[in-house]
Structures are given as structure tokens and as C-alpha cells.
Amino acid sequence: xxxxxxxxxxxxxxxxxxxxxxxxxxxxxxxxxxxxxxxxxxxxxxxxxxxxxxxxxxxxxxxxxxxxxxxxxxxxxxxxxxxxxxxxxxxxxxxxxxxxxxxxxxxxxxxxxxxxxxxxxxxxxxxxxxxxxxxxxxxxxxxxxxxxxxxxxxxxxxxxxxxxxxxxxxxxxxxxxxxxxxxxxxxxxxxxxxxxxxxxxxxxxxxxxxxxxxxxxxxxxxxxxxxxxxxxxxxxxxxxxxxxxxxxxxxxxxxxxxxxxxxxxxxxxxxxxxxxxxxxxxxxxxxxxxxxxxxxxxxxxxxxxxxxxxxxxxxxxxxxxxxxxxxxxxxxxxxxxxxxxxxxxxxxxxxxxxxxxxxxxxxxxxxxxxxxxxxxxxxxxxxxxxxxxxxxxxxxxxxxxxxxxxxxxxxxxxxxxxxxxxxx
Amino acid sequence: xxxxxxxxxxxxxxxxxxxxxxxxxxxxxxxxxxxxxxxxxxxxxxxxxxxxxxxxxxxxxxxxxxxxxxxxxxxxxxxxxxxxxxxxxxxxxxxxxxxxxxxxxxxxxxxxxxxxxxxxxxxxxxxxxxxxxxxxxxxxxxxxxxxxxxxxxxxxxxxxxxxxxxxxxxxxxxxxxxxxxxxxxxxxxxxxxxxxxxxxxxxxxxxxxxxxxxxxxxxxxxxxxxxxxxxxxxxxxxxxxxxxxxxxxxxxxxxxxxxxxxxxxxxxxxxxx
Numbered sequence: 001x002x003x004x005x006x007x008x009x010x011x012x013x014x015x016x017x018x019x020x021x022x023x024x025x026x027x028x029x030x031x032x033x034x035x036x037x038x039x040x041x042x043x044x045x046x047x048x049x050x051x052x053x054x055x056x057x058x059x060x061x062x063x064x065x066x067x068x069x070x071x072x073x074x075x076x077x078x079x080x081x082x083x084x085x086x087x088x089x090x091x092x093x094x095x096x097x098x099x100x101x102x103x104x105x106x107x108x109x110x111x112x113x114x115x116x117x118x119x120x121x122x123x124x125x126x127x128x129x130x131x132x133x134x135x136x137x138x139x140x141x142x143x144x145x146x147x148x149x150x151x152x153x154x155x156x157x158x159x160x161x162x163x164x165x166x167x168x169x170x171x172x173x174x175x176x177x178x179x180x181x182x183x184x185x186x187x188x189x190x191x192x193x194x195x196x197x198x199x200x201x202x203x204x205x206x207x208x209x210x211x212x213x214x215x216x217x218x219x220x221x222x223x224x225x226x227x228x229x230x231x232x233x234x235x236x237x238x239x240x241x242x243x244x245x246x247x248x249x250x251x252x253x254x255x256x257x258x259x260x261x262x263x264x265x266x267x268x269x270x271x272x273x274x275x276x277x278x279x280x281x282x283x284x285x286x287x288x289x290x291x292x293x294x295x296x297x298x299x300x301x302x303x304x305x306x307x308x309x310x311x312x313x314x315x316x317x318x319x320x321x322x323x324x325x326x327x328x329x330x331x332x333x334x335x336x337x338x339x340x341x342x343x344x345x346x347x348x349x350x351x352x353x354x355x356x357x358x359x360x361x362x363x364x365x366x367x368x369x370x371x372x373x374x375x376x377x378x379x380x381x382x383x384x385x386x387x388x389x390x391x392x393x394x395x396x397x398x399x400x401x402x403x404x405x406x407x408x409x410x411x412x413x414x415x416x417x418x419x420x421x422x423x424x
Numbered sequence: 425x426x427x428x429x430x431x432x433x434x435x436x437x438x439x440x441x442x443x444x445x446x447x448x449x450x451x452x453x454x455x456x457x458x459x460x461x462x463x464x465x466x467x468x469x470x471x472x473x474x475x476x477x478x479x480x481x482x483x484x485x486x487x488x489x490x491x492x493x494x495x496x497x498x499x500x501x502x503x504x505x506x507x508x509x510x511x512x513x514x515x516x517x518x519x520x521x522x523x524x525x526x527x528x529x530x531x532x533x534x535x536x537x538x539x540x541x542x543x544x545x546x547x548x549x550x551x552x553x554x555x556x557x558x559x560x561x562x563x564x565x566x567x568x569x570x571x572x573x574x575x576x577x578x579x580x581x582x583x584x585x586x587x588x589x590x591x592x593x594x595x596x597x598x599x600x601x602x603x604x605x606x607x608x609x610x611x612x613x614x615x616x617x618x619x620x621x622x623x624x625x626x627x628x629x630x631x632x633x634x635x636x637x638x639x640x641x642x643x644x645x646x647x648x649x650x651x652x653x654x655x656x657x658x659x660x661x662x663x664x665x666x667x668x669x670x671x672x673x674x675x676x677x678x679x680x681x682x683x684x685x686x687x688x689x690x691x692x693x694x695x696x697x
Binding site: 068090271275 | 551655
């Protein structure tokens with residue numbers, strides 16, 4: 001038996017030794033900036049490009065871009081901030097605009113204010129509003145979700161509409177056209193996921209309103225834009241000019257497969273639209289239709305995110321300087337990320353560069369980026385508040401009632417009740 | 425005759441039901457494997473036939489992901505967690521059953537109660553602990569909280585009930601010390617219990633997601649589950665690549681299961697005959 005014990009003991013000792021090597025801590029090098037973001041082909045790739053540009057002029061600063069899923073970044077950020085463990089946080093983190101106020105207000109002092117360093121007048125005003133708390137601006141505005149109406153020229157021509165007819169639409173006119181398109185071509189006007197409130201948000205923001213007012217108070221029952229947005233979505237549904245989609249992939253499938261005539265969404269969809277080479281030349285882009293209420297515009301936004309520097313960061317000064325040098329000033333960088341990744345930044349001056357000036361043969365030679373850049377400057381500023389996701393859930397929950405013909409005022413009351421319940 | 429028809433009908437019903445259940449459990453797996461051979465667009469369109477994109481997807485996966493490192497990280501964590509959990513928790517299970525004391529049952533029940541606390545509630549205190557210990561972004565921080573597993577202790581205690589006390593008595597008469605009895609009598613006798621526990625703990629550790637996500641901070645320490653999550657959350661995920669990742673991530677657990685299947689079934693039925 002003792003022999004056996006002798007045979008086992010070295011193994012146990014070996015195991016203990018082996019586990020010591022697992023303690024290897026990745027030691028932070030001097031001036032290494034750690035960044036958390038999501039999407040290896042978009043944010044991660046863009047941040048690596050930005051880092052490489054900065055390192056060229058500042059060889060002492062290197063970058064470590066760590067990619068997690070979006071919800072994972074949020075989870076980690078939340079845990080890191082809540083635990084107060086500073087070394088558990090990166091130097092720069094990407095936060096989706098809809099969630100920015102939640103982090104900024106829930107963890108005061110956690111993020112470094114950049115007002116005074118960054119010239120925010122050069123950015124789309126609505127992006128700056130997203131990251132402003134009590135007059136202080138935090139964060140570096142990044143990609144925009146400025147919206148457009150992508151339409152199939154061929155289908156619309158078949159139905160008797162020219163590109164000029166698509167430029168200054170109201171939503172009522174849009175629905176009329178949709179009915180004719182279906183009559184003449186058999187195609188539905190748009191794909192719509194009944195469990196996604198994205199379209200409601202687009203329409204609401206286009207009229208300068210949100211679920212919350214400038215002071216962060218719930219703005220649902222007395223919100224003319226939200227009411228009109230819900231009415232519009234209700235009309236689209238009752239006119240049956242949409243192809244129902246179950247989830248994101250299915251929704252993307254509605255237009256990549258050529259089943260619908262238009263797409264109303266953020267500019268970031270351009271890459272997906274262009275991924276169908278057989279549809280080249282068949283697409284056009286117009287501003288989105290507008291509501292017929294006060295303050296209505298043809299510019300809106302869906303999604304988008306921005307960079308934030310953590311106050312606890314050991315490399316805070318370098319991180320801020322990096323963001324300001326590249327994202328705040330480098331026009332050439334914005335051309336590169338537009339060309340390579342289809343990313344539309346929020347720096348208005350970027351439109352002067354070569355990539356933005358280019359006409360796109362896929363869209364029949366239209367200067368689509370110039371158009372998006374025009375609309376970008378016009379997106380109405382709203383306060384996304386702390387509870388956008390909660391409000392969104394409430395809207396989604398009430399969409400079926402809307403389609404079943406419940407009066408819009410009652411739907412608004414139900415949404416208001418649900419939002420109030422969620423917030424408390 | 426009617427009897428024959430009745431028997432045929434009941435057989436049809438049985439096999440029909442079994443077939444349906446088999447289909448329900450096999451289909452997602454099949455879909456995953458077929459998905460790895462299709463382009464992302466085909467997957468979105470719902471194609472369930474073998475495609476021609478396997479090598480493209482595999483190439484893309486291996487260029488986008490540092491696969492050897494990521495799998496090494498996962499394997500390291502899973503194996504270490506499994507070995508340590510089995511060692512510690514089987515000792516505890518053995519101890520709970522063999523040694524009597526006044527507070528044994530109360531202590532045991534208190535331990536079982538911890539099974540009812542959701543991990544999300546423990547996460548932040550645990551994270552602060554690891555932070556204070558300077559273990560953030562280390563694999564040891566992933567492994568440590570899993571070692572004392574109430575479930576595995578429970579499992580071992582249940583199985584130890586079947587461990588014949590005569591064996592222990594005989595060993596004592598032969599002059600073995602307590603640790604020798606455990607190591608040279610108990611462990612070999614209970615090997616199918618160990619095998620079953622090995623599979624369960626290995627799978628849990630390999631598939632573990634939330635805690636590694638919270639505690640691992642860099643590309644160099646990430647496990648395969650985190651990498652797949654990141655790939656799948658892109659604005660336009662390449663589902664073909666994601667499927668290749670999930671297939672590869674499934675293989676080790678599959679291998680462990682097939683390798684230990686016989687012992688697993690025995691372990692589930694009870695170790696000692």
C-alpha cells in the first residue's frame with residue numbers, strides 16, 4: 001500500500017505545481033490601452049484600425065482590443081462597476097446609445113467627462129445629447145444609425161413610381177404606394193417583425209420625441225409622436241403591406257431574398273443590402289417618410305454606439321487623447337472605415353473626404369453617403385433616458401393589441417402603465 | 425388476429441413516439457452540423473441540406489479565432505475543475521456518509537440549501553473576492569468557485585450509501601489508515617460513480633459561461649464559449665462560422681461521453697453490485 005502511495009504522491013505534487021502556473025496574470029504593460037467592444041468585423045476591426053493609426057504617431061502607446069458579445073460587455077461592465085474593483089475594468093468601453101444614460105446616471109463618476117477636450121460642435125448634435133448629463137459631456141460619439149428608406153427601383157417602376165416620387169413621402173403616401181406595389185408586382189412593401197419596436201422608435205424620433213422628455217420623465221400618454229408612430233405601424237399592419245418576420249435573421253431575409261420593395265432602417269444595413277450582387281443597380285435610397293404632425297422631419301436614427309473612457313483608467317490621459325486625435329479629427333480614418341466596414345461615424349466633417357464623395361454604382365450612381373451625411377446632421381436630438389429598453393419591451397408587448405384594433409389611446413395607456421410598473 | 429393488429433398498433437405508436445422524441449433531440453444537432461457546411465445566407469433562409477461551404481467556414485473560423493489557444497484555455501479549465509471537484513467533493517461526500525457527528529444532518533441540509541441560491545446573486549461578492557485576491561483574469565479564478573460543488577457532494581454521499589461498511593472494517597483490521605482506505609479501497613470500488621461525476625462536472629465546466637465571462641478579461645484567457653458568443657453577436661453574424669465553432673466546441677464533451685458511456689450508465693444505476 002505504501003508503494004502505491006509513493007506512486008501517487010508525486011502526481012499530486014505535480015498537479016499542485018501545475019496549478020501554480022495557472023496563476024499567470026497578464027501583466028499590464030506601460031501605456032497599453034485596453035478596449036472592450038463587440039462585433040469582430042465591425043467595432044473591433046475599426047478600433048484596431050484606429051489604434052494602429054495612433055500608434056504610428058505615438059509609438060509608446062499600444063492597444064489591446066478585447067471582443068465580447070454586446071450583452072456580455074454590458075454584463076461585465078455592470079459587474080465591474082458595481083463591485084468597485086477598478087482593475088476589473090478596461091480603459092475604453094463601447095456602450096450602445098440607448099443604454100448610455102443608464103450607465104452614466106447609475107454610476108456617477110465612473111466615466112471621464114470629455115467636454116473641454118473634445119470639440120463636440122463638430123459632431124451630429126443628437127449623438128452628443130445621448131452622452132450629456134447635467135451639462136457635462138462624456139464619451140466620444142461613434143457610429144450613427146441615421147435612417148434611410150432603401151427601395152427597389154425595379155419594383156416601384158413596375159408599379160408606376162419614379163425615384164422622384166419616393167423623396168418627400170408622408171407615411172400615409174408610403175402606405176398608398178405600398179398597396180399599389182402589391183397590386184402591380186405582388187411584392188409586399190416592407191418586412192416587419194411584430195416583436196421589434198424599431199420602426200416605432202424610428203418614427204417617434206423623426207418627430208423629435210422619445211419615451212422620455214428632456215428631464216427624463218415618462219412621456220407616453222401625451223406624446224403625439226409616439227401616438228402617430230403607433231397609428232402608422234397599425235395602418236401598415238391593417239393595410240397588410242408588410243411581410244411578417246420572426247426575428248432579426250428572418251427580417252434580413254425579407255429583403256435579401258427580394259421579397260419586399262423597401263427597407264426603413266439605419267444606415268448600417270447598407271453592407272447587408274449590398275451583399276447581394278445580383279441586386280446591384282436595383283436599389284435607391286431616399287429620406288424616410290415623415291409624419292403629419294408638428295416637428296416632423298425626414299431624419300431619424302436607429303441604434304448606434306459610442307466610446308467611453310473609464311475614470312479609473314490608469315491610462316486615462318492617453319485614452320482621451322487617442323479618441324480625440326482619431327475619432328475627433330482624423331477625416332481620413334472615417335473614409336477608411338466607411339470603405340472597409342460600411343461604418344458611418346458621427347463627425348460631420350467626414351463628409352468632405354473621398355469615400356463620402358463617391359457615387360455608388362450599386363445604388364445606380366447615387367451619392368448615398370453624401371445623402372446620409374445630410375440627414376445625419378438633421379436627426380432630432382432626444383433624451384434616450386435611463387429606461388429605453390424597458391419602454392421598448394412595453395411597446396412590443398402592446399403591438400399585438402394594436403393590430404387587433406385596440407384604440408391607440410388605450411394602447412398608450414397600457415404602455416404607460418407597464419413602463420411605470422417596470423421603472424418602480 | 426385482432427390481437428396481432430392491436431400489438432402492431434401499439435408497436436407503431438411506441439416507435440412513432442420514440443422516433444419523434446429521437447428526432448426532436450437529434451434535429452438541433454443535425455442542423456448544427458449541416459449549418460457548418462452552408463453559407464450564412466443559406467442558413468438564414470433555412471436550408472437543412474449539406475452545402476459546399478464547409479472548408480470556407482472552417483478557414484474563416486481558424487483565421488478569426490486563435491483556436492489552439494482558446495481550446496487549450498477551455499480544456500485547461502475543464503480538466504482542472506473536474507479533477508479538483510472530484511477530489512474535494514468526493515472526499516466530502518465520503519465524509520458526510522461515513523463519519524457520524526451530532527450536527528452532520530443539519531450541516532448537510534445547510535449545504536444542500538446553497539443549491540437554491542442562483543449564481544447571479546453570488547456573482548458580485550465572488551467577483552469582489554477574486555478582485556481582492558488579485559485573481560481577476562486568471563483561470564484559477566474560474567476554477568476555484570466550482571470545486572466545492574454541493575451537487576457533487578450530494579451525489580457522492582448518495583452513492584456512498586451503497587459502499588459496504590464491511591470493506592472499510594476489513595481494511596481497518598488490515599491496518600490501513602483512513603486516507604489509505606479512501607484512496608485504495610473507496611476510489612477503485614466507486615470508479616463508475618467517479619466516471620459519471622466526471623462527465624457531469626466536465627460538461628458543466630466546459631460549457632460554463634457566465635462566470636468565465638465575468639472574470640476573464642483578455643483575448644488571451646478567453647474560453648471557447650465566450651468566443652462563440654462574441655462571433656454570434658456581430659451585427660451580421662456569419663452563422664456558418666458560428667456553426668463550425670459550436671461543432672468543434674461540442675466534440676470534446678461528446679468524446680468524453682462516448683469514452684465513459686458504459687461507466688456513466690453503471691454509475692447512474694449505482695456503483696456497487
